[in-house]
Amino acid sequence: EVQLVESGGGLVQPGGSLRLSCAASGFTVSSNYMSWVRQAPGKGLEWVSVIYSGGSTYYADSVKGRFTISRDNSKNTLYLQMNSLRAEDTAVYYCAREGAAGWFDPWGQGTLVTVSS
Amino acid sequence: EIVLTQSPATLSLSPGERATLSCRASQSVSSYLAWYQQKPGQAPRLLIYDASNRATGIPARFSGSGSGTDFTLTISSLEPEDFAVYYCQQRSNWPLNTFGPGTKVDIK
Numbered sequence: 158e159v160q161l162v163e164s165g166g167g168l169v170q171p172g173g174s175l176r177l178s179c180a181a182s183g184f185t186v187s188s189n190y191m192s193w194v195r196q197a198p199g200k201g202l203e204w205v206s207v208i209y210s211g212g213s214t215y216y217a218d219s220v221k222g223r224f225t226i227s228r229d230n231s232k233n234t235l236y237l238q239m240n241s242l243r244a245e246d247t248a249v250y251y252c253a254r255e256g257a258a259g260w261f262d263p264w265g266q267g268t269l270v271t272v273s274s
Numbered sequence: 275e276i277v278l279t280q281s282p283a284t285l286s287l288s289p290g291e292r293a294t295l296s297c298r299a300s301q302s303v304s305s306y307l308a309w310y311q312q313k314p315g316q317a318p319r320l321l322i323y324d325a326s327n328r329a330t331g332i333p334a335r336f337s338g339s340g341s342g343t344d345f346t347l348t349i350s351s352l353e354p355e356d357f358a359v360y361y362c363q364q365r366s367n368w369p370l371n372t373f374g375p376g377t378k379v380d381i382k
Contacts (some may be wrong), residue, residue: 192371202310202318202361202373215369251317259365260308262329264317 159183159263161252166268173242173272179235179252179265187230190255193237195248196267203248206237207255220246242272276300278362278374286382293349295377297362302342306366309338309347312376313358321360322347349379357381 165177177193193205206216206226214226225238235252249269253261277300287293297307305325310318320329322338325345335350349356362374 201375202363204371204373207369217370255371258323259306259368259371260320260323260329261310261318261363262320262323264319267317 159254161254161263161265163250163252163265163268166250166270168271168273169242170274171243171272174238174240175242175270177237177239177250177252177268177270179237181233181235181254184254186228186233186235190257190259191226191228191235192253192255192261193226193235193250194253194261194264195246195250195270197245197248200248205250208235239270242270244272246270247272275370276303276364276367276372278364278372280360280362280374280377282377283375284378284380286380287352288382289352289354291352293347293352293356293379295347295349295360295379297340297345297347297374299343299345299364299366303364303366305341306364306368307338307340307345308363308365309336310361310363311356311358312361318361352379 160182162180192207208214208226223241227236249267251267253264279298281296307325309322312318326338337348359376359378361376
């Protein structure tokens with residue numbers, strides 16, 4: 158069964174850092190395009206970042222220079238390193254397989270990041 | 275940046291009724307549009323991709339149409355489990371994917 162499980166969310170102060178993890182099963186992370194998508198409380202979906210199978214990475218302007226997407230092939234796990242966090246980064250963060258076709262399927266269950274003092 | 279607009283914001287219908295949801299792009303996205311369903315407390319689920327193709331396991335009552343800038347998601351006869359929020363997403367200027375603001379389908 159294809160599955161994604163996120164972890165690492167929590168409460169962090171403004172300016173702080175957090176690393177999210179997304180463990181995959183049923184498929185190989187390094188052979189796929191993998192993305193992070195976030196959803197602020199009561200709001201819509203916002204694409205955050207993608208890592209291609211070849212290793213290229215892209216970011217939304219709102220997080221560029223502060224967030225870094227990466228993967229560990231040996232652990233079949235995707236990561237999102239978040240630095241210089243702001244209140245507006247508060248959201249549920251989902252990892253998703255984007256696939257070569259550009260659609261997000263499947264999604265993980267999400268992990269909540271709260272940036273507050 | 276391609277902006278997606280969804281209408282209406284909320285659609286109040288009864289089970290068994292037909293639901294028609296609209297998604298409009300600020301510029302042509304060809305057929306590079308998907309629809310997702312999200313229920314409270316759950317992750318989104320892919321329903322339709324490439325404007326009109328149902329994802330694996332999606333019931334036939336869901337259908338998508340359109341190309342260019344105007345797209346429609348139709349639910350032919352609402353089941354109780356269909357009351358949710360629906361988002362459209364474009365990948366025309368990949369990797370900069372964007373989502374629409376969503377349409378909530380609630381019970382009348």
